[in-house]
Amino acid sequence: METITYSLRCGSNNSQEYYQTVSRFTDEVLINTRDSLLPLVDEFKEYILKYKLEEVREDEEYILELISFGVLWHTYSRVALKVRVAPFVTLSHMADWRKKHQKVKPYIDIARGVLTTLFLLPGKSNSPMTSFPSLAQLDHVCKWFEATGEFKEQALRFIRWRAFWNTKSEDELKRTFLAIHNFTNWFRDKSLDSLGKYTVNVESFLRNSFNHYLWREDRISCTRSRLEYHLNMVGAELMNRAFRKEFLKTETKALLLPGCMRGRAAEDCKATKVPGGLHCEGCLAGCHVNQLREMGKKYNFEVYVIPHASDLSLWSPKEGFPSRGVVASACITTLVEGGWELKRYDVPAQCVILDFCGCNKHWHKEGLETELNVRQLKNILAHPGHSTPVL
Ligand code: SF4
Structure with missing residues (x-):
């Protein structure tokens, strides 16, 4: 099997070992946050409760927000801070329009590709990374995140943290950013040791495909760093842990699959068009x-094929209908953002990463028929104490 950037199979014929590895590494990450990020999360939760900003969420979710902040700051802040003038608001709106108006999406994508390359990616910056950002710099980078359309969900969460950090003294802020910076360095090194074998092709892919993605709308999405792959692997695991309880409470389940x-x-x-996506008509055994649709008949879950960058608000709970949990599958580069979007729409979700990427729109000329780990899907659908899914 050809590996483009990542493969959860890593030369084997299934991804069983990956799921054990990522679970173990996520445990290690959580242990390591106890003295570094968790105290920041506890303070943030107190602030949320004091000002009644939201219902307090699971620790794993807040921890993922801080790890994401550290990794994305590390990866993009230099480029983002180099951008002085850009149509930030227009680009951010365009990212929303392409989800809501699928018919004009190809035209919006052409315009976004040009504007992104012209304004948001002005080449590498030579200035050193700022490990202790000012709040003004943070605002600027969050605007850049939103404008890319790739990190909108993350930016929405960082803005909430930013409001909290605004209540801190300069010394407290320095301590906060030092803790995030040190943790990010630890995560960079350790994730490479633990998960690097699943992402060995990322760096050569980035070297060889730079020109291919110039001026394209998917340039940022397809040129993620290896560190971001590792972040999203751990992110998917943390999300599944954080959202599990709510997911298990739902009465019906739907599996969302990518077209690839x-x-x-x-x-x-x-496949025929239905609200929410495409319904497979079983034309090819x-x-x-x-095959997953057949499994769904047996275990009582629905299957939808959904185009990339769909409007996920369609899955939000509807009054008078049974509650519905969603299992979403996508490649590593898009899965976590999608998970956060579903959370924003109040959809109890779980995710299963595609074993490898391969769609012909973004990754491969002819396209590879992608797959997920069915055993992992069954584990996700299973209620504790049952060996088979009870839905
Ligand atoms: S079997 Fe596959 S190709 Fe045929 S309708 Fe279903 S999804 Fe489409």
């Missing part, structure tokens, strides 16, 4: 979507 899992090209696939 289909056994036929999009124009030959016989060996198609992975069809």
Whole structure:
């Protein structure tokens, strides 16, 4: 099997070992946050309670927000701070419009590709990274995150942390950013040791494909650093832990699959359009979507194929309908952002990473038929104490 950037299989014929490895490493991450990030989370929770800003969420979610902040700051702050003038608001709106108006999406994407390259990615910055940002710098980088359309959910969360950090003295802020900075360095080194074998192709892919993605809308999405891959691997695991309780309470379940899992090209696939996505009509026995649809009949979950960058608000709970939990599958670069978006729409969600990426729109000329780990899917759907899914 050809590996483009990552493979959870790592030369084996399934990704069982990956799931054990990432679970163990996530435990290690959580232990390491006890004296570093967790005290920051506790203070943030007190602040949220005091000002009644939201219902307090699980620690794992806040920890993921801080790890994401550290990694994204480390990866993008130099470039983002170099950008002085850009149509930030227009670009941010365009990212929303392409989700809501699928018919004009190709035109919006052309414009976004040009504007992103012209304004948001002005080449590498030579200035050293600022490990202790001012709040004004933080505001600027959050605006950049939103404008890219790739980190909108993260930016929304960082802005909430920023409001909290505004209540801190200069010394307290320095201590906060030092803790995040040190943790990010630890995470960079340790994640490479633990998860690096699943991402060995990322760096050569980045070197060889730089020109291919110039002027393209998916430039940022497809040129993520290796560290971001590791962040999203741990992020998917942390999200599943944080959202598990709510997911298990739901009455019905739906599995959302990407178009690249289909056994036929999009124009030959016989799936029909339904609210929320495409419904597989079972035209090909060996198609992975069809096989999961058959599994869904047995275990009582629905299967939808959804286009990349869909409007996920369609999945939000509706009054008068049974509560619905969603299991979403996508490649590493988009899964965590999607998980946070579902959370924002109040959808109890879980996720399963595609074993490898391969769609012909973003990653591969001919396209690879992608797959997920069915055993992991069953684990996610299973209620504790039952060996098979009870839905
Ligand atoms: S089996 Fe379903 S998803 Fe696969 S190609 Fe046919 S209609 Fe499309």
